[in-house]
Amino acid sequence: MFLYTVRRLASLVPIVVVVMLITFTLGYFGPIDPVRAVLGEEWEDETRYAEVKKALGLDRPFLIQFLDYMGAMFGGNWGQSLSAFGGAASDRAVGEGRGAGFSGTSTGVREMVVGRLGITAQLSFWALVFLATFAILLGVLAAVKQNTAIDYTIVTSSIIASSIPAYVIGPVLLIIFVLKIPVFKTVGGWDGMFSRQAILPAIVLAFGPMLVIVRQTRAGIVEVLGKDFVRTARAKGMPERLVVARHMLRTAMIPVLTSMGLITSGLLTGSLFVEQIFNIPGIGKLAIQTLLSGDHAVFMGVVLFQSLIIVTVNLLTDLLYGGLDPRVTYS
Template sequence: MIKYIIRRVVFLIPVIIGVTFIVFSLMYITPGDPAKIILAESAPEASVQQLREEMGLNKPFIVQYGNYLKNLVVNQDIGNSYVTKRPVLKELADCFPATFKLAALSMVFAILLGIPIGIISAVKQYSWFDSVSMIFALIGISMPVFWLGLLLILLFAVKLHLFPASGFSSLKYMILPAVALGAQSVAIITRMTRSSMLEVIRQDYIRTVRAKGQKERVVILKHALRNALIPIITIIGLQFGGLLGGAVLTESIFSIPGIGRLMVDSIKMRDFPVVQGGVLFIAIAFSIVNLLVDLLYAYVDPRIKSQYS
């Protein structure tokens, strides 16, 4: 198991290098001059050129990227914000708790709703419950997050006055953003749970367990669900990793001070170090989530654990 973890961490290195190169290249070719944005468009050209020289923006692309990698590897430093002058790591550290709370709460909402609905839909295949749940799952997958968020604000905040429209200071403020962000995950988990359960409950060993007189609840939860968990865990891990990096629209709509909103504001200000650091942070977080999902496989299926060793 330890060797497997070390191997996965080593494989993470080229992923990080590839992400940094792509993001750095995109920021380099993006129109706009950070020096002019910082000093304002009316600033003298001499001042702009002096600031560009201080920031290293006049150097060739390869030199700039090499310096960025050198600071990242040697000093574990991803630069300072052009706008606030603070280290990017501190900027991300201040915003990460809000993003993590939002993603975690959305994932809990998706799991508590998606897995039970998927199980019932599989057990009662082609029933009215199955048909209705699949219709809502299709709607959940198709509906954009920003549209659902606006509808929730309009209904529950503006019309009914049940929840606040913005902020993230308490659980009451978190409900609408979590529902808006987790709705699509509910739909995906529901469909995956239903599909995986349908495949398992048709196996011979399930019929054997039923023939032995086991209660239907034991058959479904102890035997069928456990053997159907691998694809469900996979989709949950992918969804959680996506939520950590995909909360940009939700954080913008509900005015949540998270990493997504920070990156949007940084893109507008051409604050390249913050954008690069944010994308790198999300890539690492996504990779760590995938590693944890792989390790969780071993506790669900002993056959996978034997392969790790």
């Protein structure tokens, strides 16, 4: 187990480097010029443009910029946002010399990403609670009522719900429960994970992976329905709900829990549409804002952080699966 974990951790390094190279390349050759984003209307002044470009270190060759960027990231310096480098800030960058734009008074990329990630994590938590309760219960009910109208209704409804994109179901729920029936607060901002404001976006976020949990739970329960230990528990007079909870569900939850790990990384990194629809200042909304504004430093930080989340959660999921199922061995 230890050697397997070490090898997996070592394999994360080239993955992170490739992600950094791809995101840096997209930012370097992207359609939005960060210097123009900094200068605003002053970008037409060629002298001024050249000064700021040199001060921000953007006049150097691609490879030199990437190596500097990679070294800084591995050293824990994720850089600074360019959003505050207009006007007087760009004057300071010019006065301080090459690369000063990445060490000035603007907000640090790591602080921005981690701060926004906290909001997305709160939203994802409630989405997981929704999946762990309703989706699993629906899967159990569908399995217990196998090949009945209830089973067909649950499976069909789950397929339909998971097929509707977030950018469709989100506005529909907004219209119904905010405008027509004002049950929830008007969207915008974030009042905390325990506010009613978090309910609707969490439900929308959970719609996508709901089918996976329902079907895996149903399949796991159906698989153990005819096992000897289940028949023995029933023969002893154990109530059906205890048979399901103590024997069937416990065995069937192994693949479900591993899927929940992968879903967790998906929720943390795939909340872009939901945050945009509900105007939640999470990491997904930050990615859109920085991409459109040409703030490449922050955008690359967001993508890198999300990549780290995905590979880390995948590693933890593999290790968790081995801990839950003693039949799995690592070599």
